[in-house]
Amino acid sequence: MALDALTDANRDRLFADLVTPLVPAAQRLAYGMLQNAHDSEDAVQEATFKAWRAFPRLREDANHRAWFLTIVANECKQRRRNRWWSILKLAAPDHQDPGPQGLDGTSIDLRRAVTRLPADMKLAIVLRYYLDLEFEDVGRVLGVSDKAAKARVHRALIRLRVDAGEMLNDA
């Protein structure tokens, strides 16, 4: 049965069944990207509504997790880009959580280095090492092949090595 042929009520129930198990991963992805609880909550909420709107056009045999995480990732990137705008107009305070307490120097270096990564490199690192996705799934979310996903993760690691070199080269 095509998704767009469902009644609204059935479609909502199907959507809820499909998305609910994906919410923890979505929230983890958002937090890894944005490093701010409120921003993460908003990003997942906004992405969920976007997914709901796009749901009737989703192919039945599509990879639902990759589809939803891609929407969340795009929402996070959009928020990261637009952050300065909302800051200026709403005079909001600092938008990044201070980070885990008691971090040592290498962790602070790594956190900052990850923060400085371009959005797509950061997304690749977060998907691979913060969400533990296989490269095939990383590629699905990035919209690239698993080989290209590996290449992107590795380029991000190269950049991290430059930025936080000692701690990543010490082994």
Add this chain to the structure above:
Amino acid sequence: MRENEFRDRLRDALGEPPRLPAPQLTPSDAGVSRGYPRGMALLAVGLAVLLVLALVASRIALRPTGMTQPGARGGVAMPADAFPCSLAVEAISTAQNPGQIAVTSVSLGFVNIPGGGFQVDPAATVVGLPVDAITGQNFYSAALKRWVPASIQTISPDGLSYTYVKLLPAGATLSNATSSEVHVFDVAKNADRKVWSGASNVQLIRWDSAGILFAVWPFRGGAVLLWRIDPVTGAISQAPMDADPTRVPISALPGGGSSSYLGSDGHGQDVQRLGSRDKGTKYSIVVVASGRVTTLYTGTVGDSMDFDPVAVYSDGHGMWLGNSGGSRIWLWSPSSGLRSFPVTGLPPSPSGYAFTSFAFIPAGVCVPGTFAGVAAPGLPPATTPTPSPSPPQVDWAPLIAKPLNLQQLSSGARCPVSTKVDLVVTTNGPKKGGPNYGFGQGPVYISGQTSWYAGTQGVIFLTDPKYTGPVLVRGMRLDGTGSLTLSGEGATTLANGAIGLAETSSPPYWGIWFGMLTPSAPGCYGIQFDGTSFSSSAVIGVSPGPVPPG
């Protein structure tokens, strides 16, 4: 460094996400047509007005010219189809074994077009030139006839200069820098000039005819601001938000579909993939420039075209695109459309690795003529990395042969949930610690959660350093029908849902394995750990799902 060690460090650095409320799944759940979080709806009208004003202002300021083919950086102007030419590329060889971070090698050279032969440039060096504190990329300037430590984004439009970031005080890293400077280095004149400084993080985004675009935010995290510098006058102005190259016009995404940013050509043209990678799905590769979208290719995932771009650069020939896997270079121009050039001369695959790949990153113009360099070197065999590139081979049969001691509970019996044990876990990670609790009899403990739910959740197995051998893990439901699935990197999947952990502790450090645990239904579950010198178990109670967030 092993992947799990890096993962451990990354999780330490980023922290675990706090518990977040579950989102409203549909507008009907919210009871209104649109459930904006935390009162954003009240601000929407005002922001919309501001947004429109900003867009109008930025359009006027930027004077979009539509989809044009830019001239080559480095002063080389040539007609399309002026072959042969040699395309400057960064060639990246990657090799990896499971559980390890990849070994990577970067070569600078040229791909001869149209023949496709790749040759390394033996004269390529950037020694003596100031290097950016972050990027580590290289670019071939045809104007200078040399490689420079810049990227497509940080080379000047004329190819004679590049911009880079310097952290202060001298020798500072991100953890102790007190300020950043943006510099412009004129290679031809060997002249360095500071064009901006501030007590903030800086990320260079691109240098184009409008100036140098960069992002700034506080060292301790905070608001990101986009700025643009006129490199001639030093004048600085705030940049519009649509200057961000990863932005896709909403008009390009009918129906709210997914998009992926594939790269920027350094001339204001950005390549995006629209559509998912699900087999059979229609997708498009498009170029976005000044808000206009031009489709390079529309196809179906899995078709024979094998068009899978990973990086882009434009010159007088058109737009060059690297391809996933490194097997070909693509060229697109408005007049000739999309063409591909199979690449030969790839470096030999190193031995001893489970995975090898090769990718080209366009790094400059396609210079007229054929380039004669040297053959690409291969990576060394897999014996070089330390620690050993592959996990120890374990004969699991003796452990599998051990009896499963988990017993089904009689009807109505209470679930004998294991008591939490306080542990002092020392690891080789940056915090020298791990979870301070576990469940079980040891020397292997289940940890990572104090409450368990039907569905998939993270799990940690901690191994006391007094045991260093392999561990077999088996699980089952004790009070009914149901399954317990375990999965994760570094685990060997065995028959009947068991997994094997070949590498556990490394004295004096504890072994920490991160994975996923999925009980199929609420109930009482037993997990048995078998090592060469012990058998132990843990019992957990599983509540109805879904697994709460966080």
